[in-house]
Amino acid sequence: MNWILGFIILIAKLGVVLVGLLLLAAYLVLLERKFLGRLQIRYGPNRAGKFGLLQPFADTIKMLTKEDTVPAEADRVLFLLAPAVVASEALLIFAVVPFGATITLWGKKVPMVITDLNVGLLYVFALASLGVYGVALGGWASNSKYSLIGGIRGAAQMISYELSLGLSLVPIVMLARSFSLVDIVRAQADYPFILVQPVSFMIFLISAVAETKRIPFDLPEAENELGAGYHTEYSGMRFGLFFLGEYVNLQVLGALVTVFFLGGWRGPLLPPVVWFLIKVLAVAVLMIWVRGTLPRLRYDQLMHLGWKFLVPVALLNIVATGAFLLI
Amino acid sequence: MTIYAAIFYVLAGVILVATGMAITRRNLVHSIVYLIISFFGSAMLYYLFGAPLLAALEIIIYAGAIMVLFLFIIMMLRVDPSSLRRPDLKQWLPASALGLIYVAIAILVVTQDPGSRTMLEMALTKPRVFGEFLFQKYWLPIEIVSFLLLIALVGALYLGKAFARDAREREEAEK
């Protein structure tokens, strides 16, 4: 019986996380549009429902009912596959993210994480590194110049920044002495790691923004040069999947920053899950703010920042942390 | 047959089919995609064989870095699939002869070797144990591999710039 109960709980957790993620993604779009509107002294969407609160549903219905076109010379299978890679990769990362303290249900301990892998951090990296394929294959399969250039740019950018992303987390692993995300949260019982690893935090944040291809690193889809970059040729729900992927990725980014640097679900007074949400949203809002503030980088600036600044600094940071731990 | 054995055979099938497709596709991008599937299967096998760390690294390095690099190069060079000839008989013949000899040897190995019939037991390597073992015992190879990566870096940098340098030198020579 225990086995069945465990299975039911697992399914329940999966369902809650999935629905939560999708809902949050939809409302993040609204939040972004509203907030950006305010930053640019305009209103943003305000017609559908009170304050435009029904806007996400309107968008979803629009996406679902639009015609799904495939360019004539496109590589059909890969063209259809690419958006799914992006969306599923982003969703799968949440499998190892702990979003609350362990709670007891009917006398059974239920950890608030779908699965606690002992190589959780590497699992995150593995999935993140697969996100490249959605972009690159999508760009290639469209058989269009803009898409191809967008795809190439995306691939180059993502493999470059994956390096600094990985290196920035090595000190965290050294401090927590574990790859498991649950253990990393546990290691921050006394203080969040942002206090001892501010450099890591900054590098991680910058690289993660570059990985999600948001402004100021949105060269793969720079609209004034490339149309919409790698997803120029996509329409309907396939475009919707790219779109969904982007906003789920925003949450992933928020969740990872929360887990690695902000102490995870820890916080006073409020329940852990609420704290977790607050922190994730705070990071997301920060990202939107960055988007409203900073201009896009030039391509060479992007590469120089990654290879000549972030990677060396991250390496030095590792050495410094190592020396600190040794002494 | 245990459930693990079933998983193994399914994965083995996936790997073999994907690799087989990969090496016969004319379109290089399709080859790469099949190969990614194959490496995914290998990563799962590593996990099954109790090496979760290696499974994760297999995906990060093989599927996530090496194959992306291939894809990137193929996209950048704009290799036209129609320009690639199908390998003709002259090339297939020695290759398949080699392959047949090899398979014969493999069958020989499998059937003649009493030791290879031992069943593999389940085990799990914790990343920490693995790391400690690695850094204690294989200290020297790690240093060597760091040199190797340094050399590869120097070489890739040099070769990346070599073409522009050649063109410049040729221009100077023409003057």
Place this chain on the structure above:
Amino acid sequence: MIVPYSHVLFLAGVLFAMGVVCAVARRNLIMMLIGVEIMLNSAGLVFVAAALRWQQLEGQVFVLFIFAIAAAEVSVGLALIIYAYRRTGSLDPEKYNILKW
């Protein structure tokens, strides 16, 4: 209990043969390099299975080093291939046979 060691050996052997075929028969520099990658990967499978067979860690360590080798190989190999491609405009090794006996 998973499977006999020999079955893994067989799987790796066939994979290895496929890699050899890809490296020898495909008339394309990139595919030749990919063939070598497949061969390296099959060696990795044998190592992990052997490590499990003997309940030792050495085999797994080997695989880690194979990853490093593969990475170095691809970076150097692709750099060389791009260099050659820009000079000759072809990925076909047949075109490179200026040097004969």
Place this chain on the structure above:
Amino acid sequence: MTWSLFIPELYFMLMIGVFFCLAMVLRPNPKRDFFIALLLSTLGVVVCLASVKLEGTLFYNVYRVDLFSQVFKVILAIGFFLVICICSELTGIGERYHPEFYLLLTTCTLAMMLLVSSVELLTIYMALELSSYCLYLLVPLRRGYGVHVESGIKYFLVGAFTSAVMLFGIASLYGVVHTTYVGEIIRVLPGVIGRPAAVIGLLLTLCGFLFKLAVFPFHIWAPDAYQGAANQVTAYIATASKVAAVAILTRMVALSSGSSTYLVHVLVTLSIASMTLGNLVAIVQKDMKRLLAYSSISHAGYVLIGIVSMTQSGYAGAIFYAVAYLMMKFTCFLVVVKVAYDGSDLKIAQLAGLHRRSPMLAMALMLGVFGLAGIPPTIGFTGKFLVFVAAMKKGYFTLVLIAMINVVISLYYYLQVVRAAYLLESDASLPPMKVSIPTKLLVGTLVTAILVLGVFPQYLLELTRAAASALM
């Protein structure tokens, strides 16, 4: 842990650091780079000589320092020094890239030093890869002569292929013997040598070393790499890297200690094939470096004769042969480098009239080539003699007979070279060559060594015997 055992390697690592800084920081200056390299490599020989008597093991026994390894380290350091000596006019490589050239050369030497001392398969494999990668990158480093890219790619692809094969071999070997230490494999292997997996594993493992040595089925890279690479790089590949390959091959074959007849059969076949093929194809060559490439393929066959006899005298003979080979080959390459002063490839016909242009170089070339051919007063004869005697003692009469025939065949093309240098007159009256005093000194030393060690080989022989006994 006694770090003093590791001093030669540490010294070379330091040297790599120096060149790395030179390549990164300072403006290119060929003269300065050359003098730094010369100075450091001279010191390197001294360091290696000073540590020749050391003995011990390091790093969890993966690294053994004994007479065998130390002797080879000295030989490698000398080889490295000699190659640096002919780099004074490094015209084959762009000036901007001289520090990189020295960096790669030093790293390669370091890797080979690590290789000859390693007694654990992973370490051996990694060291082998490191040295190979340096060479893969040294070949296309040449200034645009067109063929260098092609030969670089060929060399690289064949090398990568062989190393994957070797890795698979190590994997199946490990699957049988459950250890990666060479010493323990020696203990376990005789019990399991009957199993196909062990034999195949060992054979595939040997592939990697045979590739380095350019033995028959793995020789296809050699002529192209030799011709495509800059002359100095070719000299290095032909001398130092071959010596390291002999060392490690000897160590690996000593593993099986003759308990597998399959292994012996395979090695004998390979030896015969590479001797015959190398010699026959060398006859039609027009390019000097390609000729030397095929000659080195055939020499790989001769060395295998010594190794395959699997006795102490056989191993000693192989080591002696490697030393002799290094000196003779290097002498030939010295002449190649000096005659082709602009860094281009050298045709045999271009040697015409050399005896008038520079009698000294002509004489050096003649002696080097005679040595390679195995003509009596030279060290090459002594080397061949030792190897053949060792094989005769084991009763490999046919093998020795075939080798003898091969020696006779090889005389033809070696004499062609001598004929070009002495008997042919060049149509355009080229001016006499200026040979600098250090070069004269170097040539003099080499020639003396080739002759003196050929006539009085006792001391060197003792040394190689001692080194070989450390192996058994």
